[in-house]
Amino acid sequence: MSKRKYDTGYLKYGFVQIEHRGEVVSQCLVCMKTLSNSAMKPSLLKRHLETNHPTKKDQDLSYFQRLGEKAKQQRIDKTGAVYQSSSGNVKASFEVSLLVAQNMNAHTIAESLIMPAAKILIRNVIGVEAEAKLSSVSLSNNTVKRRIEEMSIDIADQVVAAVRSSKYGFAIQLVNRITVKSDLQATTKGVDIFNVLNDFFKRNELEWGKLVGCTTDGAPAMLGRKSGFQAHVKAVSPNVIFVHCFIHRFALCAKVLPPNLLACLYRVVKMVNAVKTSALNTRLFKLLCEDLGSQHTCLLYYTEVRWLFRSNAT
Known part of the structure; x- marks a missing residue:
């Protein structure tokens, strides 16, 4: 039986070519699964993508090109599967980076706080040998930044693909x-x-x-x-x-509030402005918030021009 040849057009289905035991086979960039040479048909590759990865079927070519570049940087063995240890380390790095992004912390917190804390927990609960494995998880400032950017690009690609389809x-x-x-x-x-x-x-x-x-x-x-x-x-x-903009309607509603609610709103606005119009009051307010353990230590200045901040101030 003649061997099938890989075509660059197969990349739009999420497949690249790799060599396995001297034979050219196709590898899925999403799940890293390899298909036999006989399965190197557009119809079969498309069916694999639509059946196993339905959320990726509408992705454009640039998305799979980026996955291909990532795959080149990873360690791939002769079967085409990513080493489990490497895969787990990368996954852990992405999940920690996601937590950093969700909590809007500085990227350095992963390396300066999260990693040392994780090592302390692992060392005391599981053992020193398990702690050593954490050293292979990359959580540097640049790595976390890159992970967040990659996740942002992936989300944008999914949204655009959904809009396009x-x-x-x-x-x-x-x-x-x-x-x-x-x-x-x-x-x-x-x-x-x-x-x-x-x-x-x-x-x-x-x-x-x-x-x-x-x-x-x-x-x-x-x-x-x-x-x-x-x-x-x-x-x-x-x-x-x-x-x-529907927010303008909220602004108009705020101008005709019942007297009791309007009085409360003006009282809040007056207090906010009393803090913000004085540099000393602003610093004292910040110190007060820090002493109380508040996550936020500043107020948004309210004026009639910047009416949108009224809702934030209340």
Whole structure:
């Protein structure tokens, strides 16, 4: 029987080629399972991906290319399986990095606190031999940073893939103008905001025709009928429905609160401003919070212009 040859197009199904006992076989980049040479068919590779990894079937080619680069950096034995010890160490590194990210701690905490604490626990509960195994788990500042970035990219890829494969279209929300402006180089006109979003659509192969709704704030650059962001979006996708930010409705409701609730709100605002308008009061307030063991030690300054902080202050 003639041997099948690997085609680079198989990468879109999540498979790369490896050599096993002198024979070229395909290896899944998701589960690291190897298939025989006879299974090196597009239909069989696709079925493996859809059956065993349904959440990955809509991933784009760049996702599997990144997995392929990671696989090259890992130790692969002749059977194509990652060594269990190496796999466990990498998994532990990712899970600890996830905890660091979820708790919004500095990346150095993994190496300076979590690892020493884990070694103390293992040494006293299990033994010195088990403690030595922890040394192979990488939790350096750079490693934790890289793990968090990789997880962020993976989440973004999954979201984009889900949006791209949606049968009913998708909606976007552009409310935080600070986030939008962070990607702009100079001006923040409607056309500049549109160009940033348009580049994102092209880079991720998203279609403007599938955009069904868009929520924006009340800035002129967003809602301008002639040169605003809304006008540029309508030019490429006329059926898009624009909705005003729902937080503005909350702000309007806050202005007509019942007298007893409104008095309480103003009292809180007055106390917050009393702390924030004085540098001395701010420092004293911080010391008070630290003495009480509070996780947060500062207040958000409230003004009528920055009305959004009213809800945060209360």
